[in-house]
Amino acid sequence: MLSSFFHPKAVAVVGASSKPGKVGYDILDNLLKFTYQGEVYPVNPSGGAILDKKVYQSVADLPAGIDLGVIAVKAHLVPQSVRDLAARGVMAQVVVSAGFKEVGGQGRVLERELAQAVADTGVRLIGPNCIGIMDTESGLNATFAADMARQGHIGFFSQSGAMCLAILDWALDNEIGFSKFISLGNKVDITESEVLELLAEDPETRVIMGYLEAVEDGRRFMEVARRVTRHKPVVLVKSGVTTAGAKAASSHTGALAGADAAYSAAFKQCGVLRAKSVRELFNLAQSLANQPLPQGPAMAIVTNSGGPGIICADAVENAGMHLAGLKAETVEELRSFLPPIASFYNPVDLTGGAPAEMYGHSLRTVCQDENVDGVLVIMTPAATVNPLELAKLICQVKTDKPVFAALMGSHSVIQSRIYCMGEGVPAFDFPEEAVQAVRGMLAYHDWVRAKPRQPALNHGDKDKVAGIIANLRSQGRLQMSETEARECFAAYGIPVARSLPAATSAEAAAAAAELGLPVVMKIDSPAVVHKSDVGGVKVGLKTPQEVADAFLEMTSRVQRRYPRAWIRGVLVQEMVKGGRETILGLSQDPQFGPLLMFGLGGIYVEVLKDVSFRVGPLSREDADEMVKGIRSFPLLRGVRGEPPADMAALAEALLALSSLAHDFPMLAEADINPMLALPRGEGVVAVDARISLSPPKGDD
Ligand code: ADP
Ligand code: MG
Numbered sequence: 001m002l003s004s005f006f007h008p009k010a011v012a013v014v015g016a017s018s019k020p021g022k023v024g025y026d027i028l029d030n031l032l033k034f035t036y037q038g039e040v041y042p043v044n045p046s047g048g049a050i051l052d053k054k055v056y057q058s059v060a061d062l063p064a065g066i067d068l069g070v071i072a073v074k075a076h077l078v079p080q081s082v083r084d085l086a087a088r089g090v091m092a093q094v095v096v097s098a099g100f101k102e103v104g105g106q107g108r109v110l111e112r113e114l115a116q117a118v119a120d121t122g123v124r125l126i127g128p129n130c131i132g133i134m135d136t137e138s139g140l141n142a143t144f145a146a147d148m149a150r151q152g153h154i155g156f157f158s159q160s161g162a163m164c165l166a167i168l169d170w171a172l173d174n175e176i177g178f179s180k181f182i183s184l185g186n187k188v189d190i191t192e193s194e195v196l197e198l199l200a201e202d203p204e205t206r207v208i209m210g211y212l213e214a215v216e217d218g219r220r221f222m223e224v225a226r227r228v229t230r231h232k233p234v235v236l237v238k239s240g241v242t243t244a245g246a247k248a249a250s251s252h253t254g255a256l257a258g259a260d261a262a263y264s265a266a267f268k269q270c271g272v273l274r275a276k277s278v279r280e281l282f283n284l285a286q287s288l289a290n291q292p293l294p295q296g297p298a299m300a301i302v303t304n305s306g307g308p309g310i311i312c313a314d315a316v317e318n319a320g321m322h323l324a325g326l327k328a329e330t331v332e333e334l335r336s337f338l339p340p341i342a343s344f345y346n347p348v349d350l351t352g353g354a355p356a357e358m359y360g361h362s363l364r365t366v367c368q369d370e371n372v373d374g375v376l377v378i379m380t381p382a383a384t385v386n387p388l389e390l391a392k393l394i395c396q397v398k399t400d401k402p403v404f405a406a407l408m409g410s411h412s413v414i415q416s417r418i419y420c421m422g423e424g425v426p427a428f429d430f431p432e433e434a435v436q437a438v439r440g441m442l443a444y445h446d447w448v449r450a451k452p453r454q455p456a457l458n459h460g461d462k463d464k465v466a467g468i469i470a471n472l473r474s475q476g477r478l479q480m481s482e483t484e485a486r487e488c489f490a491a492y493g494i495p496v497a498r499s500l501p502a503a504t505s506a507e508a509a510a511a512a513a514e515l516g517l518p519v520v521m522k523i524d525s526p527a528v529v530h531k532s533d534v535g536g537v538k539v540g541l542k543t544p545q546e547v548a549d550a551f552l553e554m555t556s557r558v559q560r561r562y563p564r565a566w567i568r569g570v571l572v573q574e575m576v577k578g579g580r581e582t583i584l585g586l587s588q589d590p591q592f593g594p595l596l597m598f599g600l601g602g603i604y605v606e607v608l609k610d611v612s613f614r615v616g617p618l619s620r621e622d623a624d625e626m627v628k629g630i631r632s633f634p635l636l637r638g639v640r641g642e643p644p645a646d647m648a649a650l651a652e653a654l655l656a657l658s659s660l661a662h663d664f665p666m667l668a669e670a671d672i673n674p675m676l677a678l679p680r681g682e683g684v685v686a687v688d689a690r691i692s693l694s695p696p697k698g699d700d
Pocket of ligand 2: 688
């Protein structure tokens with residue numbers, strides 16, 4: 001069905017116009033003036049002819065056999081046009097008209113009407129508020145863009161039409177070709193998930209590239225992307241990263257951009273390469289579309305100057321790759337034809353006087369070395385080397401390894417860079433960008449090689465947790481007490497500090513005796529969220545007398561602070577020694593669902609923001625990566641003779657939390673702060689627990 005969009009037998013343009021510069025004219029013109037071979041039917045109530053084509057006065061007059069309809073009428077007429085085309089059997093439609101949810105108010109109402117028309121008729125629809133679609137193979141240009149994309153192997157989609165136009169324009173000047181070009185607009189029907197599936201099946205598309213502001217259905221997107229990325233790379237820019245950006249995105253297309261942490265995690269978990277900028281998006285897509293994947297991280301550099309060679313070498317190291325150690329034969333071969341002042345080791349420095357053919361020879365030699373996984377060629381403008389000749393030589397090298405060119409400068413090398421791009425060799429103005437591209441390719445190589453991950457779900461005591469939740473629901477509460485939260489965590493196998501409630505000082509002393517001194521005392525009141533802030537935590541109580549005194553002091557202090565608060569009493573808790581403070585958390589992302597968090601805990605967690613995220617349910621590998629993924633991971637590994645923390649137990653606790661969240665989707669938020677991580681082999685202990693529920697939704 002979706003293929004009717006790109007290889008239609010005939011296209012109707014509803015809202016065709018006779019005035020150049022109007023969308024309804026430009027689309028018709030674009031359909032007629034490129035190589036599209038099918039029939040094109042303009043529709044406009046005023047009839048007559050446009051661009052020598054007879055204009056049909058209504059959709060009902062159109063002949064049968066049209067499979068694609070492009071709608072460019074005013075927004076309020078769009079829903080009826082969709083129905084009319086459907087009645088004529090046109091089941092693939094593109095709506096370029098704007099004036100829907102992106103303008104708010106009445107536009108939202110119209111968008112709902114449009115969605116209803118789609119639902120009633122079963123048509124498949126791209127848009128509204130988009131610039132249309134192109135297929136470079138069939139020559140179809142059903143857009144109002146000023147030009148046609150060049151043929152190539154990048155399948156591109158974009159939520160923003162303006163980005164489409166800018167990218168097309170830029171790509172034309174840089175010899176970048178596309179297989180399909182899809183402007184998604186408001187995604188009333190067809191979303192990025194369908195487009196991923198479509199492009200995955202398209203033999204002309206080698207890499208899928210997209211610009212997104214928000215994902216429509218996060219879970220479905222992840223499911224589709226995880227499948228597609230196994231055999232085709234997907235590179236995306238997701239805008240709306242900063243808070244300001246997120247606001248711009250929502251006023252732009254009216255989409256509610258999800259939290260960025262969730263996007264980053266979700267993309268990582270389904271093998272989507274995330275580019276931070278449009279330039280990186282292109283660099284990576286162009287590399288993936290035309291170059292073989294590097295089989296490992298060993299890079300060779302061929303340069304005609306020392307400084308850029310070193311910059312490039314640094315970039316390689318910083319990106320987590322390394323310089324290949326060249327084999328003795330390679331070094332000997334290089335020595336045989338390079339000038340004596342050259343450097344025959346990696347980076348291979350031909351020095352300033354090197355002519356183009358010396359580059360070619362060096363490049364071929366280095367590519368043959370089996371220690372090398374990829375080659376970066378750097379050229380700085382020099383009188384002896386003709387940049388265009390060099391570009392041709394680079395493009396002629398036959399190798400199964402990826403080759404990247406950094407032709408530095410602008411004025412004298414721009415033509416050579418464009419030449420390389422046209423021949424499929426990614427060419428950049430600075431070596432760092434080349435390194436970034438190869439790094440992305442390597443990440444994709446690793447993803448394809450890695451075994452698909454499976455969620456690791458534990459069986460917890462579901463009945464126990466369900467009972468606690470039912471009790472909260474019956475009392476109309478959303479917030480669990482610490483004791484209830486602790487019981488939920490314990491039911492899923494998370495080790496929790498032993499605690500006993502005490503309502504009097506005598507009970508507190510007795511509890512301390514039972515747990516064993518020293519103990520910790522914490523205020524137990526629904527009114528107190530951050531206990532330490534109000535003097536509601538005392539650690540290291542060593543004697544029954546200290547415990548009894550602490551009870552009176554703590555309860556009266558909190559009562560003074562919150563005169564109306566109900567104070568249940570205190571919790572007396574075993575004192576855990578020698579643990580590093582970490583935090584485990586759960587929140588619900590509107591697009592992707594349960595989002596799990598790990599980080600260094602304690603009171604500075606909000607300031608340091610040293611946390612890692614993954615979308616649940618977690619696989620074992622995800623949990624391990626979360627623990628290792630924080631910046632201060634070295635602190636967990638142990639510094640200055642400290643023993644390492646029990647990282648396996650931390651990962652295990654994350655899996656337990658993920659399983660709890662999976663079984664109980666009504667958990668809105670959960671926090672274990674701190675989770676004390678003891679030295680390796682001694683496990684972890686949750687000493688503070690918090691869980692809140694989402695408001696009841698029908699059946700929970
Ligand atoms: P809150 O976060 O409400 O202030 P916590 O229960 O997290 O209260 O306690 C505050 C701090 O006290 C913790 O971050 C930890 O450093 C310390 N602490 C709390 N309970 C224990 C315990 N059982 N053993 C050791 N230290 C504890
Ligand atoms: Mg705490």
